[in-house]
Amino acid sequence: MATPLSASAFLAALHNEGVQVVEVGNWETHNRNQKGPWGPVHGVMIHHTVTKGTANTVDLCRRGHSTLPGPLCTGVIAKDGKVHLVGYGRTNHAGLGDPDVLAAVIAEKKPPADNQATVDGNRHFYGFECENLGDGEDPWPAAQLEAIEKVAAAICRAHGWNERSVIGHLEWQPGKVDPRGFTMDSMRDRIGDRLGGKTPTPAPLPTPRRPVVDLSQLIAAARTNPQASGQPVTYAGVRTVEAALVDQGLLSKRYSDGHYGTTTVAAYAAWQRHLGYRGSDADGIPGKTSLTQLGDRYGFKVTA
Structure with missing residues (x-):
């Protein structure tokens, strides 16, 4: 068990x-x-x-x-x-x-x-x-x-x-x-x-590297009209952010596809509002502070 x-x-x-x-x-x-x-x-x-x-x-x-x-x-x-x-x-x-x-x-x-x-x-x-x-x-x-x-x-x-x-x-x-x-x-x-013929003692696993999300590339993906689902994504870090939004309960898993479309924009805006941002500060375009807080919660690093 x-x-x-x-x-x-x-x-x-x-x-x-x-x-x-x-x-x-x-x-x-x-x-x-x-x-x-x-x-x-x-x-x-x-x-x-x-x-x-x-x-x-x-x-x-x-x-x-x-x-x-x-x-x-x-x-x-x-x-x-x-x-x-x-x-x-x-x-x-x-x-x-x-x-x-x-x-x-x-x-x-x-x-x-x-x-x-x-x-x-x-x-x-x-x-x-x-x-x-x-x-x-x-x-x-x-x-x-x-x-x-x-x-x-x-x-x-x-x-x-x-x-x-x-x-x-x-x-x-x-x-x-x-x-x-x-x-x-x-x-x-x-x-x-x-296994050596005996029940093994669980071995400590190496600490996995935290994914890194580049803020500038993420913003570019958010501001570009995304390609349709099923097409190549413009920036792989979008998947990391979408997975965090899914875990936060703000994005449906079916929209976690690597495309920063309108649904992901709305989900990220909800995250910004959750942090207390309002108006144009909660437009769904990531900022360093909000993205860093999301990364700290869900295990990824942010670079500018």
């Missing part, structure tokens, strides 16, 4: 384990937390995608589809061993599962046969989708299996869990078969070997 790692601590854990990471869009704030709590977390769940092609698979897992909104997992483990991070927090990957399996994961024991679907797994597991057709014939390259091992070990190491905190979807929810093509017992053996 544990509080979920922060996004920065999670990323550091993956890097420390030697995982090849690809960060996709606003993965740190892309989640389904508005639909229910995330945490306490108890383990890692492995899936296969029943898809072909990394780009298509990553896009599907990030966006979801008409009957199941994204993100559909924390990360996509591609056949080449790269791990594409698409979401962080509650994601639509596990669904309802067996309470006896959850109890076994918490106790770090071998999971029993699953025969119930009554417990919310999206709340309690990090989820990873692995690019594979799931037909029992599509191969699992060595690089991909090693990446699964490293990802699971990284999270276990960070939380002080052993390999029995890692399960497959087929062990959680009746009727599921994923991952198909290797056994979870064999994967847990690999993870256990990587």
Whole structure:
């Protein structure tokens, strides 16, 4: 049982384990937390995608589809061993599962046969989708299996869990078969070997560098007619500021897209009013004092 790692601590854990990471869009704030709590977390769940092609698979897992909104997992483990991070927090990957399996994961024991679907797994597991057709014939390259091992070990190491905190979807929810093509017992053996055959003591993670936002570039982005969502952004620091405005409750996550449009202007103006500014001083164009106060609260530095 544990509080979920922060996004920065999670990323550091993956890097420390030697995982090849690809960060996709606003993965740190892309989640389904508005639909229910995330945490306490108890383990890692492995899936296969029943898809072909990394780009298509990553896009599907990030966006979801008409009957199941994204993100559909924390990360996509591609056949080449790269791990594409698409979401962080509650994601639509596990669904309802067996309470006896959850109890076994918490106790770090071998999971029993699953025969119930009554417990919310999206709340309690990090989820990873692995690019594979799931037909029992599509191969699992060595690089991909090693990446699964490293990802699971990284999270276990960070939380002080052993390999029995890692399960497959087929062990959680009746009727599921994923991952198909290797056994979870064999994967847990690999993870256990990587962890040294014992429950690790959580290692202190390096203090992540604070993002830096350049005030002049941010102002230029705010005063320029932004390009449409989906087009390249003019300044990457906009995403950092928008994420802070989302956390402050002033901006909807769907508008946190790296474009300093009218909605972001209105959200920043609300932040300025929150600080006591009025009139033209609360026009949604960042100033050094208001931006520094936002950065101090949400973990980024401001340069002039």
